[in-house]
Amino acid sequence: MNANEEEWNMLKKVQQADFVVVELTLYTDTHPNDIEALKQWRDAIKEASRVRREYEARFGPLSLLSVPSSQALDVGWRWSNTPWPWQR
């Protein structure tokens, strides 16, 4: 499995984790007293940010809100350069 494929799989994992957060947020909107779901929802948010951090540490920022590492800037990473992560 080459690096590109591995990156794509991690990107998919980020997307899946975010989807679970969205689903659980909507669920907890209509079920505010479901303690179990609230706990799972909090864990899902942490998991989503962990997976996202893990991806960004290796392949660069995914959104404007994440700070690129100084090495990335040194090697010339800029938002204006293509391809963006989901295009690779």
Place this chain on the structure above:
Amino acid sequence: MDQSQFRGTYRPYISPRDPCPPILVKTFVLPPQLFTNFQQPGLTQNSPEEALKQGSLWPQLVDGFSREEGIS
């Protein structure tokens, strides 16, 4: 999750003046949430990967939406 369970169909009126070939049967989605009154807590859940693929964290709410059908 068979396809027909969550689909309704109707036969539109076909005018002899239609310039294009008519669509004989049109289908629309009848998602499970129409039939579930209130979602019970603690239902069985999909794995994150399955959830993203099927479109819902809970298999009971999956309506077999397919790309060809477009937005239901």
